[in-house]
């Protein structure tokens with residue numbers, strides 16, 4: 107059985123149909139790369155997939171159950187990286203990660219310093235996130251993918267503003283997730299140049 111199943115999904119924004127009757131399913135260990143021009147509806151699709159907005163028609167099933175029936179259970183099984191980073195600019199990196207762990211019901215007493223090292227943020231730990239660069243702020247938000255163990259990862263343009271080293275770090279984390287039978291849905295305007303098989307979904311810009 108598919109882990110994720112999308113059935114006849116339609117999304118309309120301001121009288122424009124972004125997509126309609128969209129359907130696909132995904133198994134463990136698959137990566138779906140959602141592509142298309144600006145405004146095609148990629149972010150809109152991802153927001154539907156994580157339950158942040160509702161479709162105009164159609165449904166999304168996770169483990170055979172509509173995600174609207176048990177939203178709490180579904181949320182606990184996914185990790186989302188969207189355009190809004192969810193980073194508090196007044197807090198430093200560690201306090202941001204602790205706060206996020208508390209929100210997710212994860213342990214908050216773990217030593218987060220090694221993760222800061224992984225994310226290349228050592229030496230910046232005292233600074234409020236508002237004093238960090240765009241790429242550094244995104245590294246804080248991306249650290250979630252090292253903290254939460256869950257099957258479904260959904261990432262909207264995760265490589266934006268990252269330097270080469272951070273892009274390589276994230277790609278290797280994504281590959282690890284696939285190899286351990288995780289499932290990834292992501293957008294990127296760049297070609298993924300990924301060592302593992304990638305499925306592609308193209309959204310057209312519809313007038």
Ligand SMILES: Nc1ncnc2c1ncn2[C@@H]1O[C@H](COP(=O)(O)OP(=O)(O)OP(=O)(O)O)[C@@H](O)[C@H]1O
Nearest residue numbers: 119120124142143144145146147148149150151309
């Ligand atoms: N909350 C909203 N209210 C009204 N229209 C919206 C809303 N959110 C998005 N749209 C419209 O939906 C369309 C698709 O937006 P979306 O962000 O999904 O595109 P995208 O494919 O992710 O684009 P990009 O490549 O620029 O990130 C756009 O034309 C946008 O104006």
